[in-house]
Amino acid sequence: MGVAPAARDVTSYGMGLAAPLALFFLVFFVAPLLQLFWLSLHNDTAGLHWGLGQYLHFLTDPFSLGVLGSTLLLGAEVTAVCLVLGFPIAWLYQRVGPKLQTIIILIVLLPLLTSVVVRTFAWIVILGRQGIINATLQSLGIIDTPLKLLYTQFGVVIALAQVQMPLMTLPLITALGRIDPNLDDASCSLGAGSWRTFFRIVLPLSLPGIIAGCTLTYAAAITAFITQSLVGGGQMLFMPMYLYQQASTLQNWPFAAAISIIFLLAVLAVVSVFTTLGRMSRGYGGAG
Amino acid sequence: MSGRKRTLEAISFELVMTVIAVIALVIIIAPSLVVLIVSFTSGFSLRFPPPGYSLRWYVELWNAWQLHFAAKNSLIVALWATGLSVGLGVAAALAISRSRALSARLLDSLFMSPLVLPALAFGLAALMLFSLVGLPVSPLTLVIGHTVVCVPYVVRNTVAALAQLEPTLLESSAVLGASRLYTFRRIVLPLIRPGIIAGAFIAFMSSFDNVPVSLFLRDAATDMLPIRMWQDLEGKLDVTIAALSGVLIIATVALVAIMERVTGLSRRLTN
Numbered sequence: 001m002g003v004a005p006a007a008r009d010v011t012s013y014g015m016g017l018a019a020p021l022a023l024f025f026l027v028f029f030v031a032p033l034l035q036l037f038w039l040s041l042h043n044d045t046a047g048l049h050w051g052l053g054q055y056l057h058f059l060t061d062p063f064s065l066g067v068l069g070s071t072l073l074l075g076a077e078v079t080a081v082c083l084v085l086g087f088p089i090a091w092l093y094q095r096v097g098p099k100l101q102t103i104i105i106l107i108v109l110l111p112l113l114t115s116v117v118v119r120t121f122a123w124i125v126i127l128g129r130q131g132i133i134n135a136t137l138q139s140l141g142i143i144d145t146p147l148k149l150l151y152t153q154f155g156v157v158i159a160l161a162q163v164q165m166p167l168m169t170l171p172l173i174t175a176l177g178r179i180d181p182n183l184d185d186a187s188c189s190l191g192a193g194s195w196r197t198f199f200r201i202v203l204p205l206s207l208p209g210i211i212a213g214c215t216l217t218y219a220a221a222i223t224a225f226i227t228q229s230l231v232g233g234g235q236m237l238f239m240p241m242y243l244y245q246q247a248s249t250l251q252n253w254p255f256a257a258a259i260s261i262i263f264l265l266a267v268l269a270v271v272s273v274f275t276t277l278g279r280m281s282r283g284y285g286g287a288g
Numbered sequence: 289m290s291g292r293k294r295t296l297e298a299i300s301f302e303l304v305m306t307v308i309a310v311i312a313l314v315i316i317i318a319p320s321l322v323v324l325i326v327s328f329t330s331g332f333s334l335r336f337p338p339p340g341y342s343l344r345w346y347v348e349l350w351n352a353w354q355l356h357f358a359a360k361n362s363l364i365v366a367l368w369a370t371g372l373s374v375g376l377g378v379a380a381a382l383a384i385s386r387s388r389a390l391s392a393r394l395l396d397s398l399f400m401s402p403l404v405l406p407a408l409a410f411g412l413a414a415l416m417l418f419s420l421v422g423l424p425v426s427p428l429t430l431v432i433g434h435t436v437v438c439v440p441y442v443v444r445n446t447v448a449a450l451a452q453l454e455p456t457l458l459e460s461s462a463v464l465g466a467s468r469l470y471t472f473r474r475i476v477l478p479l480i481r482p483g484i485i486a487g488a489f490i491a492f493m494s495s496f497d498n499v500p501v502s503l504f505l506r507d508a509a510t511d512m513l514p515i516r517m518w519q520d521l522e523g524k525l526d527v528t529i530a531a532l533s534g535v536l537i538i539a540t541v542a543l544v545a546i547m548e549r550v551t552g553l554s555r556r557l558t559n
Binding site for chain 1: 297298300301302305306308309310311312313315316317318319320322323326333334335336375376377379380382383384385386387389391392395398399401402403404405406407408409410412413414416417420432433435436439443455458459461462468471490493496497499500503504514517518521522525529530533536537540541543544548553554557558
């Protein structure tokens with residue numbers, strides 16, 4: 001007489017439970033993206049004539065290529081600033097007691113959960129003609145006329161870096177927490193200085209966290225529509241706003257669809273480069 | 289001699305790292321503080337420091353019915369999207385969390401992909417599909433669109449909570465004769481509840497703050513708060529928006545404090 005089917009694993013649940021969400025994604029996520037792709041392969045706005053016209057238009061138009069290039073560059077700049085500023089935060093986090101750790105985490109976390117319009121609005125107040133930076137510099141007598149900070153590349157990069165900083169810092173804190181502290185001591189007692197230990201031991205071992213953070217920061221920075229348009233102003237055009245203008249203002253849906261697909265592919269390419277680097281570094285870092 | 293040299297070297301390293309870290313933390317926190325202070329200005333501009341302090345812009349906010357309308361819409365959509373995300377997301381997380389099958393990993397990548405793909409492209413795609421099938425933009429289309437971009441947070445946090453669950457607990461429960469449903473209700477659910485709540489909280493906040501999807505899926509009748517604020521800011525730098533920002537910042541701080549108590553949010557996001 002068989003006891004109940006012994007092979008039945010009580011610790012896992014059937015894949016059937018994933019069916020509702022899988023179906024939901026199929027209908028409302030995969031299907032729209034496929035339709036977007038389908039429409040991008042049409043030369044006319046009505047979607048009657050097949051062709052690669054939209055892609056040819058984008059790829060032969062210096063203006064469009066310029067927008068794509070400046071968007072990808074913007075992402076790289078923001079990611080670099082986030083890494084340089086975010087790493088020391090993660091480092092400091094591992095050095096302080098539990099009380100301060102919670103405070104640091106909450107400081108890092110708050111902007112992530114505060115409305116992005118609010119965060120961007122703050123930078124308008126700070127960078128504007130009457131903003132804090134100009135007011136301070138003027139009252140100190142360093143400048144006579146206000147500097148132009150808003151609507152500049154510098155302004156967009158610094159505002160985006162602040163907005164996306166949590167996405168970089170949180171994975172770094174996780175990665176640094178997994179490094180065996182004895183390695184640090186061993187390196188120092190073998191005669192390596194703090195700087196050398198940092199660049200030869202800590203930095204390579206935290207590569208998985210660095211790559212995870214860079215992926216999230218980059219992907220978020222190049223799609224940050226609100227911050228790009230409010231701090232960048234009308235003179236600077238990046239891919240999200242370009243897409244929105246073509247779709248909404250000009251009602252040129254096939255071209256907007258082609259822009260979306262090109263943008264999607266660009267993001268996927270960057271993410272897969274980071275993922276490949278991550279896989280390679282995993283053997284190195286050992287902290288998957 | 290060499291000991292002294294090493295100390296100087298160590299001090300220079302710690303000094304540089306600490307200084308950069310403190311500067312970075314100030315950069316992170318300063319904008320919110322600046323907005324809070326400016327929102328209490330008595331003047332008409334966003335000058336900092338303000339010429340004087342008053343609550344006039346908060347009074348103004350009390351009468352800004354357009355913002356109230358948008359806030360109500362955003363709240364309703366966020367609540368529905370969060371509910372739907374929890375229902376679909378927790379079930380999916382249970383299915384894929386302990387499975388090593390290829391299908392489970394593929395589904396996991398699919399469910400996570402809205403986090404990295406440009407949401408604006410998805411918003412446009414969703415609008416195209418809805419207009420193709422003849423579904424006009426409405427609160428329903430907004431809830432559907434928001435659920436797609438919010439469900440990854442629920443899935444991720446629930447999977448993480450399930451991963452920390454001891455499988456032996458489930459086996460002991462089964463050995464002692466408990467049914468699977470009973471084990472789920474009495475053992476699994478209580479243990480993963482903080483993870484689900486944390487995921488739901490982040491999903492709610494990201495829906496309430498969503499711009500790229502709402503941009504395409506709303507119309508004048510379903511105005512959403514972040515978009516109303518964005519359009520107000522494009523036109524003119526309104527101090528009422530500073531007061532609203534003040535309200536949102538304080539609400540966020542309060543909610544994060546509650547969530548920290550209930551779910552240990554900060555540890556959850558760094559593990």
